[in-house]
Amino acid sequence: MKRFLSGVQPSGLPHLGNYFGAIAMHLALAQEGEAYWFIADLHALTSLKDAARLREMTREIAVTYLALGLDPQRTVFWRQSDVPEVTEVAWLLSSVTGMGLLERGHSYKDKLAHGVTPNVGLFYYPVLMAADILCFDADEVPVGKDQIQHVEFAQDMGGAFDAAYCPTFKRPEWRMSPTPRVLGLDGQKMSKSYGNALWIFEEGKALNKALGKLPTDSRPPSEPKEPEGMLLFEWLKLLLAPAEYEQLCTRARAGGEQGPGYGELKQRLAAAMDERFGAAREERKRLLANPQHVDGVLADGARRASAVARAVRDRAYKACGLR
Numbered sequence: 001m002k003r004f005l006s007g008v009q010p011s012g013l014p015h016l017g018n019y020f021g022a023i024a025m026h027l028a029l030a031q032e033g034e035a036y037w038f039i040a041d042l043h044a045l046t047s048l049k050d051a052a053r054l055r056e057m058t059r060e061i062a063v064t065y066l067a068l069g070l071d072p073q074r075t076v077f078w079r080q081s082d083v084p085e086v087t088e089v090a091w092l093l094s095s096v097t098g099m100g101l102l103e104r105g106h107s108y109k110d111k112l113a114h115g116v117t118p119n120v121g122l123f124y125y126p127v128l129m130a131a132d133i134l135c136f137d138a139d140e141v142p143v144g145k146d147q148i149q150h151v152e153f154a155q156d157m158g159g160a161f162d163a164a165y166c167p168t169f170k171r172p173e174w175r176m177s178p179t180p181r182v183l184g185l186d187g188q189k190m191s192k193s194y195g196n197a198l199w200i201f202e203e204g205k206a207l208n209k210a211l212g213k214l215p216t217d218s219r220p221p222s223e224p225k226e227p228e229g230m231l232l233f234e235w236l237k238l239l240l241a242p243a244e245y246e247q248l249c250t251r252a253r254a255g256g257e258q259g260p261g262y263g264e265l266k267q268r269l270a271a272a273m274d275e276r277f278g279a280a281r282e283e284r285k286r287l288l289a290n291p292q293h294v295d296g297v298l299a300d301g302a303r304r305a306s307a308v309a310r311a312v313r314d315r316a317y318k319a320c321g322l323r
Contacts (some may be wrong), residue, residue, distance in 0.1 A: 002033035005138035007040035010057035015197035017182035017190035046121040064072035067284040079299035085309035090131035096160040165319040226256035239272035
């Protein structure tokens with residue numbers, strides 16, 4: 001049985017890009033093999049310097065996954081910082097990793113290009129991520145396109161350690177998300193840092209206000225329109241059943257009296273958000289009111305994750321002569 005592993009940073013409220021790019025796939029993979037998902041609170045420290053906010057967002061990620069249907073009996077789900085063996089393995093990997101490899105990191109170079117003042121943690125980030133993967137003997141790591149390099153780095157670092165000492169780490173492979181890129185409210189890639197994200201549990205007036213920001217033009221409903229490339233239709237495609245989506249596309253291309261107006265499309269989009277996430281919204285509220293249950297799930301996940309990571313760490317310690 002394959003073992004899948006991935007992590008999600010608690011850097012903000014989970015949005016549609018997070019859901020369709022990662023969360024939905026994570027929940028589905030739990031039916032296909034062993035699922036190991038962690039909340040990457042250590043990684044968040046490279047950019048988030050607010051302790052209260054970090055605790056709040058860590059809990060938000062936890063309740064989001066649970067509200068959307070994560071089964072703690074089938075899935076190992078934990079806080080990264082609760083499994084310290086990973087940081088120990090990261091140090092071992094750093095001793096066989098060249099500076100040049102890290103300097104080629106796309107994420108690191110992108111942040112420098114955007115004027116981010118780099119800290120050592122930001123530079124070291126791929127080493128810790130490699131340890132996250134290698135510590136659990138992961139077979140596959142589900143990722144978006146921009147994260148493939150991190151899995152390749154894990155392959156390189158694990159291979160370098162094995163070459164220096166003896167075969168120790170399982171080689172992981174990446175699995176591409178079926179929805180690797182979701183556009184934001186401004187038509188660019190959805191990202192918390194770009195301010196163009198839509199929280200998956202947004203509702204009521206706040207949801208309608210957010211959808212009102214979606215770019216449209218002044219064409220009337222009767223004018224034929226090509227749905228391909230229109231942001232409204234991009235989002236509707238994610239949320240609607242294929243038959244209903246194709247029906248809307250047919251109406252838009254035909255125009256005339258049956259042509260859907262932008263107002264109708266936004267109303268349908270709001271209703272689709274309610275249909276997809278409404279029940280989970282209420283479950284989220286229940287979970288937030290029961291923090292002991294959430295803490296218990298994370299503690300049990302950390303216990304199970306630690307047992308695996310400890311065995312891999314001991315294997316690596318023995319290989320390099322520490323034990």
